[in-house]
Amino acid sequence: MAKQIRKVVLAYSGGLDTSIIIPWLKENYEGCEVIAVSGDVGQGTELDGLEEKAKKTGASKLYILDLKKEFVEDYIFPTMQAGAVYEDKYLLGTSFARPVIAKALVEIAKKEGADAICHGCTGKGNDQVRFELAIKAFAPEMTIIAPWRIWNIKSREEEIEYAEAHNIPLKINRETNYSKDKNLWHLSHEGLDLEDPANEPLYEKEGFLELGVSPLQAPDEPTYLTIHFEKGIPTAVDGQPLGAVALIEKLNEVGGANGVGLADIVENRLVGMKSHGVYETPGGTILYEAHRILETLCLDKATLHYKQLVAVKFGEIVYDGQWFTPLREALSAFVSKTQETVTGDVRLRIYKGNVMCAGVTSPYSLYSEDIASFGDDGGAYSQKDSEGFINLFGLPIKVKAMLDQKREK
Numbered sequence: 001m002a003k004q005i006r007k008v009v010l011a012y013s014g015g016l017d018t019s020i021i022i023p024w025l026k027e028n029y030e031g032c033e034v035i036a037v038s039g040d041v042g043q044g045t046e047l048d049g050l051e052e053k054a055k056k057t058g059a060s061k062l063y064i065l066d067l068k069k070e071f072v073e074d075y076i077f078p079t080m081q082a083g084a085v086y087e088d089k090y091l092l093g094t095s096f097a098r099p100v101i102a103k104a105l106v107e108i109a110k111k112e113g114a115d116a117i118c119h120g121c122t123g124k125g126n127d128q129v130r131f132e133l134a135i136k137a138f139a140p141e142m143t144i145i146a147p148w149r150i151w152n153i154k155s156r157e158e159e160i161e162y163a164e165a166h167n168i169p170l171k172i173n174r175e176t177n178y179s180k181d182k183n184l185w186h187l188s189h190e191g192l193d194l195e196d197p198a199n200e201p202l203y204e205k206e207g208f209l210e211l212g213v214s215p216l217q218a219p220d221e222p223t224y225l226t227i228h229f230e231k232g233i234p235t236a237v238d239g240q241p242l243g244a245v246a247l248i249e250k251l252n253e254v255g256g257a258n259g260v261g262l263a264d265i266v267e268n269r270l271v272g273m274k275s276h277g278v279y280e281t282p283g284g285t286i287l288y289e290a291h292r293i294l295e296t297l298c299l300d301k302a303t304l305h306y307k308q309l310v311a312v313k314f315g316e317i318v319y320d321g322q323w324f325t326p327l328r329e330a331l332s333a334f335v336s337k338t339q340e341t342v343t344g345d346v347r348l349r350i351y352k353g354n355v356m357c358a359g360v361t362s363p364y365s366l367y368s369e370d371i372a373s374f375g376d377d378g379g380a381y382s383q384k385d386s387e388g389f390i391n392l393f394g395l396p397i398k399v400k401a402m403l404d405q406k407r408e409k
Helices: 016-029 051-057 068-082 097-112 127-138 157-164 246-259 280-296 301-321 324-339 385-395 395-408
Strands: 008-011 035-041 062-066 116-118 143-145 177-180 189-190 221-229 233-237 262-268 274-280 342-350 356-363
Touching: 008 016, 008 097, 016 035, 016 157, 035 097, 051 062, 062 097, 068 097, 068 233, 068 280, 068 301, 068 342, 097 116, 097 127, 097 342, 221 246, 221 280, 233 246, 233 280, 246 280, 280 301, 280 324, 280 342, 280 356, 301 324
Parallel strands: 008 035, 008 116, 035 062, 116 143
Antiparallel strands: 177 189, 189 274, 221 233, 221 342, 262 274, 342 356
16 A cells, blocks of 8 residues: 655755645645745745745745855765766756755755655656765655656646746746756756757847856956865955855856856766756856866875776765765765875866866965076976886887887887
């Protein structure tokens, strides 16, 4: 006999999907109480009026949980320290927001004695995996309801029709119906004209970009700023100490104003298909580049190169929703060890979408100007030693060539 669902905790954003899910749950699970939960990971004004809307559409209550600090310190910074990027360009903005929200959903579900957790992710996307793997990590016995996998609605147009039929107010219409995801780190745009990768994104169109401007609309003079890191964690901008959330907000402001962080991406989704979207990650792009620059000064060659290999795997783990796994924890332990000397200041020149190094210093710098100098190094490096090194390093090449010549005779 199927488990009876009397109380459901719903991951609620107030967007199109979750707005219609509340009445749908009440229609399809007789006597079901719906408790809406919104995780605040930096959506800003998207949370305005959410409680009234949730209750009007049938929720018994709404929790709004401030997860921003936890999101940055426990998910964003560890991923940034790893240098993790998915398929060279995607800075994982949606990916690492899901586990922190899902963890909070489980906490509320246990507190409320809920029978199930519901999410509005589609059966074509990655987020269904990210939410559900996190839920399984903390509540393996919990029933999960994913309406997109079982209801008769097949498109966002049909969702709008359902909302209109149930008098659910929407902030979108059929002409502006991009699928968007916004948090402190980024904003993604999918759907409509973006479904065809042949179409150029409308960066200069009024209202398209929300976190910044097109590089063409950015100022004609560069902006300089200096970011201070302590053990791989950014702690100050231009000498002003900032908390984790405030620091990213500051970098978003500077990066957005200068057209930084726009990415037009065709990516390989976890479920097997390719998708096309535009991402805005202004502050994150600045932070990743500053951290990368500092590591070139502070990490030895072997560690830096191996860490670059780890970064690829780390990015895949985050993208695939496997945050709460032994492998992610083990890789984070490795990354944390590498960050012990990643302390210093990175000065950046930011201009029309570009982030360029304008100087880097660290008390743990491995760069020696005396040794690297083209001038007199004071005997710190003997250029004669390189002859023996080359002879040994090139010995396999030399031996092969000699034997090939011998065989050809």
